[in-house]
Each structure stands twice: as C-alpha cells, then as structure tokens.
Amino acid sequence: MKKHWWKESVIYQIYPRSFMDSNGDGIGDIPGIITKLDYLKELGVDVIWLSPVYKSPNDDNGYDISDYRDIMDDLGTMADWELLLKEMHDRGMKLIMDLVVNHSSDEHQWFVESRKSKDNPYRDYYIWRPGKNGKEPNNWESVFSGSSWQYDETTDEYYLHIFSKKQPDLNWENPKLRQEIYDMMQFWLDKGIDGFRMDVINFISKVDGLPDAPNPEGKPYASGSQFFMNGPKIHDYLQEMSREVLDRYNAMTVGEMPGANVELAKLYTDEDRNEVNMIFQFEHVDLDSGPGGKWDLRPLKLTDLKKSFTKWQMGLEEIGWNSLYLNNHDQPRMVSRFGDDKEFRVESAKMLGTFLHMLKGTPYIYQGEEIGMTNVRFDSIDEYKDIETLNMYNEKVKQNGEDPEKVMESIYVKGRDNARTPFQWDNSEHGGFTTGTPWLQVNPNYKEINASQAVKDDNSIYHYYRKLIQLRKEHQIIVHGSYDILVPEDENIYVYTRTLESQKLLVLLNFTNEEQSFDVPADLQGKKNEILISNYEASAGYGSAIPLRPYEAIVYLIQN
Structure with a gap:
C-alpha cells in the first residue's frame, strides 16, 4: 500500500451555518470559524472539510449554488475565506471544500440563460426534455419527494432535478459544461485548497434515453436511481477530471456515492485507475431503514453492522481505501443512533469513537461528535428547517393523512436537522453559538453538553477523542494494519x-x-x-x- 497524507489524517467536518456566529445574525459564518481554529488544532485534527460556503439562495442549505466562485453573503466575504485558509495553513491544518456539480441553483447565471430559449448557448448545460402525453418526460421521483421534472412554460419543456426543483441537474454530456467545472475546480486549487469532497458525484452520468423506472405498485413516481447512480460514463468523467485538473495538485478527493457497493468502490478508489481517493458509501447507515426507505424505522442488528463494516474492510484491503464515518450533516447524531444518549451517553460516545478510529481507513468527525451532541426533539414541525424533512411531512401527513405523531417519531430518529442544530460551545444562552436568534434552535441540553465543560473535564469525550487522534499519529498499525x-x-x-x-x-x-x-x-x-x-x-x-x-x-x- 502506498502512503499518502490523507490516509494518515483525521478529518473534521464543519457545517458553517451551525458552527459559530460572529456577528449576532443567528447564522454561523466564516469569521466565526476562524475564532474556533485553536479549539480544532487542540483536538488534533489534520484536515477540515467545509460544507458549501458558495453564493446560494439557500433552498437546500447551500447545496444549491448560484455562483461557484463567490461566497454566500450570510457566511462572509472572499477576504474572510482567504483569511480562514491562511489561518488553517498557519496551524498546519488542511482545507477541503465541497464540490457540488451534479446540479446548480436555478438562480445560477447558466440556468437563467438556459431557460430563456431552446437555442440559447447555455441550453445544453442542463437536461431539458419535452413532456410525454401531457405529462413529465419520465416517472422518476425526486430524492426530496414528488416528480424529478419541473415544467417551464417559457420553452414548453421540462428540466430534470434529482433534488429540489431549485437544483436543476447539470448536463455532463456537454464537454463545454465539463470544462467550465474543471476551470472552477482549478480556481479553488490555485487559491491553495487541499482537495474536494464531491457531493453525490456518482449521479453525474445518466443512462441514455432517461427511461421510465420500474413501478410495480403503480405510484405516481418511482425511484429512477438505477438510471442515474453509477451511470455508464461515470468512470470516464472522473478520470477526465483527474487528467484535466487533479493530477496537477497533491489534492485529496472523497466522493459521496449513494448506491455504491464494494466492487464499484474498488473501481472508484483503485489508485491505478486515477478516479477518487475514497468514497462515502451508505450501506451501514441504511441498516436501520425498512423496505419503505429512510423514514421506515427498524431496529439495528449489531450482526448486520459487523457484516457491513467487515465486507468493506476486507473488500478494500488490497485495492482502494475506506472513509470511516457514523454521522454527518445528512445523518442523525451517532450517539443517539448507535449508542445510548441518556444513561451511558459518555461511555457509548467514547466506545463508538474507538470503534471507528481503530478501523482501517480515514476517520471523519462531524462537528459536535467530539462532545457527544445528541439528536433533538422539537415540539412542532414548524421548528424544523430541512427541506427533505418538510417535504416528507407534507406528503405523508397533509396529502396522505398519515398519523402526525408517528411521522414526527421518524423525524426525531432520522431527520437531518438532528445534525444541524447549532454547536454547543458553552452553557450561556443559545449555547454560546450566537448573541442573536439562531437560524435553527439549539438543542435544549446545551447546559449539560457543551465544549467549554468538555475541555475542562479530563475524562470527557473531547479528551478521549484527542487521545484517539494522537494514537493514530503514533502507531502505524492503526493506519495500515x-x-x-x-x-x-x-x-x-x-x-x-x-x-x-x-x-x-x-x-x-x-x-x-x-x-x-x-x-x-x-x-x-x-x-x-x-x-x-x-x-x-x-x-x-x-x-x-x-x-x-x-x-x-x-x-x-x-x-x-
């Protein structure tokens, strides 16, 4: 196995909106992150993955980008971002940025042009189709519920959006579009970033003809994921991206790839194939979902978890590399999901950290994990902000008449806002996250669970994580065994x-x-x-x- 800096690193994910607010507007920002870099340095992390900070109307919390080369007003300025990069590098920490190129915002200039007319030079930057028999071009369902097609009357056609209707999919078949993306990647690498986390990158190649998805139950829409996950040209596109951009930099890449199995992961991460360094796969975080998908709750069996991790550990032993995570901005808090967030919160959080950091692969810590932050139970659906959660509630309760209490129960367990409540810095109001009104309420347990208390207590989860990170630096067996x-x-x-x-x-x-x-x-x-x-x-x-x-x-x- 070749040695690389990203194999020996521990990576910390920051969700900027919820990390630290510097100006009292209730929204975490880049100057806020800068004030907390010493905390992260002290923890011992080597690399910070920053969730999107680009210009965005914020339909999906920044994953809908309207300008890839500028910073979201809520989060600061380009000068703030440049200072953040410098301050990280001065402390010996690396920065990886989110790369969101399966889709843009519908407010991106490319799309504004694209929808103007069928012969606009930007028309082919997106995926447009005429309707079929007065309906959508096919029956694909959006990840966020409903159809994945949006009608646009200007040209009497539909555009594809696998996610929100404000997130039109980019057309990777178009070489000009691909070149625009490679130029943009180079823009950030030339500024000095150390790599990319690539959002749903295995969605960028769609099957020719965009056929209807099988729909045995005759629902209005069906999952077309087999036609847009791991599509026919995905390896060509990733290899081209490496040739055109990444090979010129010592950059790290991790591809988020729902629906990827071990055999595909070997292709994606085999160093000889030159695609990505590692992937985020989803098998282990789907084990507590029933046949009805994410919101269909079922208890997790430890033997299933062991089987899954063992398959990935053994499968990528000789070829490729694993990324190791139990939570992130899209997943509930790990201590609430895999541990016991009441009586044994501290013990189970440390146990889960040990489990992950002693495996082979690169560990990812999600902000707040190192102090044992937990899931949240807001009283009302009105207190939730996540588009996926709100769309699902709407569909199940308002359209299908399902029991709201049962639906709320699944939100308490699986909702993405569990991970997005503001970071709990101390026991002052709003957990020290903001002097204003937070964009999303702080978990009420911030008085007991916060970083200030954890740093002072030698037996805290925080100090245990420091030791886990330190051990990785001291023992090659933890990295390469x-x-x-x-x-x-x-x-x-x-x-x-x-x-x-x-x-x-x-x-x-x-x-x-x-x-x-x-x-x-x-x-x-x-x-x-x-x-x-x-x-x-x-x-x-x-x-x-x-x-x-x-x-x-x-x-x-x-x-x-």
Missing part, C-alpha cells in the same frame, strides 16, 4: 483485530447497556500486551476471558 473480525455472530459485542508485522491490536467493544464477556482465543492468550486506550479504568493484561462493562471499549496492543 490488516483487519480481521472475531465472534461475528455475537449480537452484543464487536471484536476485531488489526495486524501489522509483529504487532496486533485487539479491539473490544460492548454495544449494549449490560455487562458482557469475551472468551479470548488461545493464540492471543499469554502474550505481552498493553492497553492503548479504554473508556473505563481497565487493568492491563487479561486471562482466558475479558469482562466488559456497559458500552465498554478496550484496545490492547499485543506483541506477537
């Missing part, structure tokens, strides 16, 4: 090893709120060992069995 799973059928504990030359890590994780025990295999008994990290006071050395307290995590370094 091979992975093996033990007791795969156990529904209570997750145990795996990492092996590099004469060393072995034994990682023990109790995923329950009850005591468990692990029977140590004969070949691991009687070896010289030390505890690298644990979330309880644990004694070095072990016999034939190791008892585990609720949500306990222990990592032994064993010399073979």
Whole structure:
C-alpha cells in the first residue's frame, strides 16, 4: 500500500451555518470559524472539510449554488475565506471544500440563460426534455419527494432535478459544461485548497434515453436511481477530471456515492485507475431503514453492522481505501443512533469513537461528535428547517393523512436537522453559538453538553477523542494494519483485530447497556500486551476471558 497524507489524517467536518456566529445574525459564518481554529488544532485534527460556503439562495442549505466562485453573503466575504485558509495553513491544518456539480441553483447565471430559449448557448448545460402525453418526460421521483421534472412554460419543456426543483441537474454530456467545472475546480486549487469532497458525484452520468423506472405498485413516481447512480460514463468523467485538473495538485478527493457497493468502490478508489481517493458509501447507515426507505424505522442488528463494516474492510484491503464515518450533516447524531444518549451517553460516545478510529481507513468527525451532541426533539414541525424533512411531512401527513405523531417519531430518529442544530460551545444562552436568534434552535441540553465543560473535564469525550487522534499519529498499525473480525455472530459485542508485522491490536467493544464477556482465543492468550486506550479504568493484561462493562471499549496492543 502506498502512503499518502490523507490516509494518515483525521478529518473534521464543519457545517458553517451551525458552527459559530460572529456577528449576532443567528447564522454561523466564516469569521466565526476562524475564532474556533485553536479549539480544532487542540483536538488534533489534520484536515477540515467545509460544507458549501458558495453564493446560494439557500433552498437546500447551500447545496444549491448560484455562483461557484463567490461566497454566500450570510457566511462572509472572499477576504474572510482567504483569511480562514491562511489561518488553517498557519496551524498546519488542511482545507477541503465541497464540490457540488451534479446540479446548480436555478438562480445560477447558466440556468437563467438556459431557460430563456431552446437555442440559447447555455441550453445544453442542463437536461431539458419535452413532456410525454401531457405529462413529465419520465416517472422518476425526486430524492426530496414528488416528480424529478419541473415544467417551464417559457420553452414548453421540462428540466430534470434529482433534488429540489431549485437544483436543476447539470448536463455532463456537454464537454463545454465539463470544462467550465474543471476551470472552477482549478480556481479553488490555485487559491491553495487541499482537495474536494464531491457531493453525490456518482449521479453525474445518466443512462441514455432517461427511461421510465420500474413501478410495480403503480405510484405516481418511482425511484429512477438505477438510471442515474453509477451511470455508464461515470468512470470516464472522473478520470477526465483527474487528467484535466487533479493530477496537477497533491489534492485529496472523497466522493459521496449513494448506491455504491464494494466492487464499484474498488473501481472508484483503485489508485491505478486515477478516479477518487475514497468514497462515502451508505450501506451501514441504511441498516436501520425498512423496505419503505429512510423514514421506515427498524431496529439495528449489531450482526448486520459487523457484516457491513467487515465486507468493506476486507473488500478494500488490497485495492482502494475506506472513509470511516457514523454521522454527518445528512445523518442523525451517532450517539443517539448507535449508542445510548441518556444513561451511558459518555461511555457509548467514547466506545463508538474507538470503534471507528481503530478501523482501517480515514476517520471523519462531524462537528459536535467530539462532545457527544445528541439528536433533538422539537415540539412542532414548524421548528424544523430541512427541506427533505418538510417535504416528507407534507406528503405523508397533509396529502396522505398519515398519523402526525408517528411521522414526527421518524423525524426525531432520522431527520437531518438532528445534525444541524447549532454547536454547543458553552452553557450561556443559545449555547454560546450566537448573541442573536439562531437560524435553527439549539438543542435544549446545551447546559449539560457543551465544549467549554468538555475541555475542562479530563475524562470527557473531547479528551478521549484527542487521545484517539494522537494514537493514530503514533502507531502505524492503526493506519495500515490488516483487519480481521472475531465472534461475528455475537449480537452484543464487536471484536476485531488489526495486524501489522509483529504487532496486533485487539479491539473490544460492548454495544449494549449490560455487562458482557469475551472468551479470548488461545493464540492471543499469554502474550505481552498493553492497553492503548479504554473508556473505563481497565487493568492491563487479561486471562482466558475479558469482562466488559456497559458500552465498554478496550484496545490492547499485543506483541506477537
């Protein structure tokens, strides 16, 4: 395996709108981020991934971009952004920016021109089609509910939008459009950024002819994802992007790729193919969804989680590289989802951090994870801001008459606003996030859960994360060791090893709120060992069995 800086790094994701507000308007901003860089440096992170800060009407919180080369007014100015980059680099931290090029905003100048007439030079920057029998060109459903086509009467045609109708899909078949995007990427790389996180990048190639999706239940719209995920030209486009832009910079790339499996991930991340360094796959975060999709809740089985992580760890062992995450701006808080955010919040948050950071791959920390921030339960749907959540509620409750309490329950568990409540800096009003009225309410538990308290407490989740990050810098085995799973059928504990030359890590994780025990295999008994990290006071050395307290995590370094 070749060594690269991005393999040895720990990455921290900032959702700018919710991180730190510097001017009291209730919206997090770039000057606010600058004031907190020392906090992140102290945590030990190497790379910051900044969710979109570009000009945007903010229909989907900045993922609808109206100008790729300018900064959103709410968040600051280009001078603020340039200072942020300088301050990060001065502290030895790298910056990766979001690249959102499956779609733009409908307020982008390209689209404003595109919709004017069928022969406009920008018409072919987007995907336009005439209707069929007085209806949409096909039956595809938008990710945000309803049809993925929007009628535009100026030219009597429809444009495709896999997401919101204010996010028209870009037409990657057009070489001029592709060149515009490569020029824009170069603009940011020349400013000194260190790479890109690529939003739904495996959606950019659509199947020729845009056929109807299978619809056995005869619904108004059906998921056309098989026709726009991992499409026929996706590898050509990514390789061209590398040739045209990325190869000239020592840049890191991570592609967000819903619907990618291990075999596809090998193609995307094989270093010889020159596409992306790693991908975000979604298999493990779909395990607690029923047949009805994300909002159809079902309990998570630990054996399913083990099977999924093991498949990806083993699958990308020789070819490719894993990205490691349990939450982000689109996913609920990990301690609420995979741990216990009440009685064992601190223990289970540390256990989950241990689980992730001891795996092979690059770990991603989402803002607030390092202090154990939790999901939120707002009293009313009126307090939610996320377009996906609001559209789903509308469709299920207002259109289909479903029970609002049941729908709210699924929002409490899976809604994206769980991750977007403002960062809890201290126990002052609004958690110290703003002196104004926050754009989204702060989780009421900020008085108990906040960064100020966590930094002061040597036993906090924050200091535990500092140690996890430090260990990665000190032990090559954590970065490059091979992975093996033990007791795969156990529904209570997750145990795996990492092996590099004469060393072995034994990682023990109790995923329950009850005591468990692990029977140590004969070949691991009687070896010289030390505890690298644990979330309880644990004694070095072990016999034939190791008892585990609720949500306990222990990592032994064993010399073979």
